[in-house]
Amino acid sequence: MRYLILSDIHSNKEALSAALSFMRRKRWDKVVFLGDLVGYGADPNSTMDLLRSLRPLAAVRGNHDKVCSGIENGEMFNRIALEAAMWTRRKLTPSNLRWLKQLPEGPVVVDDAFAISHGTPIDEDAYIFGEIEALNVFRQTPFELCFFGHSHFPVVFALSPDEITTILTVAPVFRLKMRPGVRYLVNPGSIGQPRDGNPLCSFAIYDSDARTIAIHRVAYPIQATQRKILAAGLPRPLADRLGVGR
């Protein structure tokens, strides 16, 4: 089975469309989504419609999904994120609001094959930035393979009996062959707002038969997305940061 792993789409329809048209040339069987479908970007409904049309096999909610749908009030958000979330809440159709509200909290186990979470599988709002956070997650969860999002940069943490290692991926296509006896925490990166200094959208393919994980970086029309953000009256930094991937 080949799973297309998408995270942190953030209402960026151009980026999601580019990832999907790139993937049309490659085979995938099922879509899995790690949260933050909306917030920040100017296309909440059409982006949601596109993702929903893929009929994701599994999905979890992100912190922006909770605030944009009204489950939480966003008191932990900075001013810009909160402004975008309130704008999004006003724009969402009733159907999309309902769909966002029913997204479960992670972790969710998919096909008895792997787990997914937004932040960490212990706390959906917590970040995994480095090896200490990753080690704590490995120690407190049973999963051999867990995909997570929230930090918006692609990274692999691998725990062998002897050590934990970090792979910060920088190649346009990064491929990993999973090793027996090693556990993995994998962030596929962000579709809609990459923050690793590379503005290209980021996503992963997990092949459960071959036991391989690929992380792809794909270009999309960033300037079109930026123009939409400004035309919608959303804060300018949300447009600017897409150009530099931060």
Ligand SMILES: [Fe+2]
């Ligand atoms: Fe996010």
